[in-house]
Amino acid sequence: xxxxxxxxxxxxxxxxxxxxxxxxxxxxxxxxxxxxxxxxxxxxxxxxxxxxxxxxxxxxxxxxxxxxxxxxxxxxxxxxxxxxxxxxxxxxxxxxxxxxxxxxxxxxxxxxxxxxxxxxxxxxxxxxxxxxxxxxxxxxxxxxxxxxxxxxxxxxxxxxxxxxxxxxxxxxxxxxxxxxxxxxxxxx
Amino acid sequence: xxxxxxxxxxxxxxxxxxxxxxxxxxxxxxxxxxxxxxxxxxxxxxxxxxxxxxxxxxxxxxxxxxxxxxxxxxxxxxxxxxxxxxxxxxxxxxxxxxxxxxxxxxxxxxxxxxxxxxxxxxxxxxxxxxxxxxxxxxxxxxxxxx
Numbered sequence: 126x127x128x129x130x131x132x133x134x135x136x137x138x139x140x141x142x143x144x145x146x147x148x149x150x151x152x153x154x155x156x157x158x159x160x161x162x163x164x165x166x167x168x169x170x171x172x173x174x175x176x177x178x179x180x181x182x183x184x185x186x187x188x189x190x191x192x193x194x195x196x197x198x199x200x201x202x203x204x205x206x207x208x209x210x211x212x213x214x215x216x217x218x219x220x221x222x223x224x225x226x227x228x229x230x231x232x233x234x235x236x237x238x239x240x241x242x243x244x245x246x247x248x249x250x251x252x253x254x255x256x257x258x259x260x261x262x263x264x265x266x267x268x269x270x271x272x273x274x275x276x277x278x279x280x281x282x283x284x285x286x287x288x289x290x291x292x293x294x295x296x297x298x299x300x301x302x303x304x305x306x307x308x309x310x311x312x313x
Numbered sequence: 314x315x316x317x318x319x320x321x322x323x324x325x326x327x328x329x330x331x332x333x334x335x336x337x338x339x340x341x342x343x344x345x346x347x348x349x350x351x352x353x354x355x356x357x358x359x360x361x362x363x364x365x366x367x368x369x370x371x372x373x374x375x376x377x378x379x380x381x382x383x384x385x386x387x388x389x390x391x392x393x394x395x396x397x398x399x400x401x402x403x404x405x406x407x408x409x410x411x412x413x414x415x416x417x418x419x420x421x422x423x424x425x426x427x428x429x430x431x432x433x434x435x436x437x438x439x440x441x442x443x444x445x446x447x448x449x450x451x452x453x454x455x456x457x458x459x
Contacts, residue, residue: 151401169408176397183389310404 151175152285155312157303169312174285181278192278193269206273209263212239239263245297252297259287337363338424338441345435362444366451374455381452388453395446399423 151173158168182192189195196205212220212234221232229244238257245252265283269276284290284306293304340362346354374381398406398420407418414431425445429436 164412166411167408169405171404171406173397173401173404176394176401179393179397180390183393184387186386310402 151310152306152308153310154284155303155305155307157301157312159301161299161301171310171312173310174281174306178278178281178285181281189277193271193274193276195271195274197273206267206275209267213260213263213267234260237261253295255294257290257292259283259290261287337361337444340365340440340444341437343435343437347433362441365440365444366447369448369451381455384452385455388449391449392446392453395442395449398425399442399446 152175154170154172154174154177156168156170156172158166160166181189185191215234217234217236219231219233221230223230225246227245227247229242229246231240231242233240233242237260239260241254241256243254262280262283265279266275266277268279287306289305289307291303291305293302295302338361340358340360342356342358344354344356346356401420403419403421405417405419407416409416415428416430417426417428419426419428420442421439423441423443424439425442427436427438
């Protein structure tokens with residue numbers, strides 16, 4: 126009898142741990158846009174990555190098919206896939222640094238992240254854009270065999286496997302935008 | 314005696330039907346318009362969710378003026394979204410506050426809830442995710458040839 130009770134307790138414990146892991150493993154993509162003027166307009170989006178992972182392959186429309194987005198070989202004369210591959214295969218370092226009267230732009234690979242920083246020197250002095258994409262996500266996006274497509278679903282899976290991360294931060298004198306991933310289902 | 318048995322049968326059927334409908338949940342649409350303070354208009358529609366896919370089944374495509382045709386390609390995505398949302402805890406998926414208007418889309422107790430509040434009107438829509446999934450399936454299964 127004791128053995129049965131012990132076995133049952135063990136089963137429930139394992140089930141509980143599995144359930145807890147399933148709950149905590151859920152990753153959420155958050156978007157928050159806040160207008161800093163008196164009206165205080167806001168946009169908040171909380172999307173579970175598992176939702177995006179399941180929904181994207183079900184959309185077959187325009188350039189999006191089976192979770193992969195197809196793009197023209199060259200966008201504005203830039204071969205996006207070639208650029209991403211070049212970044213992936215290179216060592217850490219700064220790739221682009223532009224300092225002008227209007228903007229400062231910095232593109233770098235650092236600590237396993239692709240980083241893009243833009244600072245506005247013209248309009249709002251404190252305007253800035255910061256984008257940080259884990260290289261694991263870049264690799265996943267490029268994992269498709271198609272020459273001119275990116276695997277969005279693989280990218281989302283890689284993002285889900287990555288820890289908490291702030292992906293995009295934009296700030297100017299009127300708005301702040303944040304895009305980040307964490308394990309909470311609220312953006313507060 | 315026969316009347317009594319008939320009444321009991323009818324009552325049982327009503328109770329069973331009620332329980333079946335209640336189990337599926339309700340679709341609720343409330344619109345509160347305030348064109349001016351003296352004549353506010355309230356429209357409140359509450360329908361058993363079970364009826365929605367069943368009714369849709371009997372509506373001919375022609376009556377929907379091609380709406381099904383346009384919606385059909387998106388139905389697999391809608392089904393996948395409903396399935397995933399049903400697995401997750403209650404959450405606020407989307408919220409916008411803009412110039413006195415407030416739009417909110419959230420999941421609550423297996424329902425998808427849409428709230429729109431503006432100075433002129435308030436709209437509240439809620440429906441079970443399970444019903445949305447069934448409607449999406451119904452639309453998907455009604456291929457162009459059927």
